[in-house]
Amino acid sequence: MIRIENLVKTFGPKRVVDGVTFNVERGEVLGFLGPNGAGKSTTMRMITGFIPPSAGRVSVGGHDVVDSPLEAKRLIGYLPEAAPAYPDMTVHGFLAFAADMRGLEGEAKRKAIGRVVELCFLDSVVHQNIDTLSKGYKHRTCLAQALIHDPEVLVLDEPTDGLDPNQKHEVRNLIRELGRRKAVVFSTHILEEVDAACSRAIIIDRGRIVANGTPQELRGMSRLAGAVTVAGQGVNGDALAPLGRVEQVDGAWRVYPQGARQAGELVQAVIELAARAGWRLEALRTEEGQLDEVFRRITLPDTARA
């Protein structure tokens, strides 16, 4: 549904987005990760046609965003960063405006408003002015606007920003649910959301894609991936040392795999060793790898930018 080829955006001498290429198909939820200022919002603004690309192409549902913007925009529901909404309107008035702009009329419009009000839990504030809403409600009002025409493509810029943990949970479930039938791109810097909602994730840093894969694959890039942590009476590091690099972590021992060992082999070796040495194991697990470790390793922290 979304095709992006070699997308570039320069602001003055600065290349904010530098040759980004990816596709998102229907039924996919793509998590867009990266440190602040990595080019996430800029990329999303180019997908939705708010800012024109300096080079490269974006097409949505086969419509080029620059050449046939109206056709492309009709397919997209967009939640901009910071979830803007007209403060002097009521929630209902705002959603009615969005419905009008999307060409919904009469019964279809009434139903669409009812549907998004329910979907985004806005019942209690429907007739309230937007400037009197709390941040969470305001955010969901803007999200409701993005969903009003049941779009095939959803572009959500930090959809869970400013929500409380319960609301975050609800919104993630909603995104995952919507992703079954639509193409969804959402940006975040909360890594747990990748596991909670995405079928695929892209990490960008300084305008370039530095990782692209399923959450599983990304976690596999972690140094920790495949390491075996073992705890119990009698366990000692010296005995484990021949299996790989050993490290003591919170009273347990962790063995890192060496070379291209199969995932199962290391843990098997540890079990055999434990049986031979007569250790009384209390815990034994194979680490999956941590996303934040991957994230920190492949992106540059703010302080390292010149």
Place this chain on the structure above:
Amino acid sequence: MISAWKSVRTIARRELASYFASPVAYVFLVIYLLLTGFFTFTVGAFFERGEASLISFFVWHPWLYLVLVPAVGMRLWSEERRAGTLELLLTMPVTAWQAILGKFLASWAFLAIALALTFPVVITVNLLGSPDNGIIVAGYLGSLLLAGAYLAISCMTSAMTRNQVVAFILAVVICLFLILCGFNPVTDLLTRWASPGFVDTVAAFSVITHFDGFQKGVIDTRDLFYFLSVIGFALFATGVILRNYRAG
């Protein structure tokens, strides 16, 4: 499929409703009516003139609108930029043109409402004497076009900044220039050192020169063309400014 005109109407309706959503609109209307009354009857000496015309009503409009119209137009785009709703509006399936036209027409309609509310002055002059109502209609048309020209300029300055005050001041300065280049005391000053041809050329850019005809009941196509081209140019410039803003 939503037609282009329908998008314009939807945007215009929202914009007009937003004027009346706050008390500012009513405050504006009251101030506008008080000021027109004050200028017409007190400063313009409506009764002392002893003639059944609205000359003392219309003659102040270029000056009155100088402050009032930018006050109406200043928020059009700067507020959208400040609140971030510009991004929302322009990622909906509309062209920038439809949005510009919709917002402009809404605020023009608001000014038309304000102007229409001055109807008691027409009734008054008709009760007191027998004025030429054709001249009055022409005066109203001219006044509406004048307001439209100022408004389009305010629209343009509003697109330049996210700060409404800056938009207001810029609009006032540009509109003041359009008044002064045809204002008699200024043109008299110019004739001392410039050729009459030059002075006439400069004066041809002034709203005063083109508004004069309407006050006398003459609807000249050149005057119509002037006001419509100021509106057209300023709205076109708005489009260019917004495009540059988006391109970064």
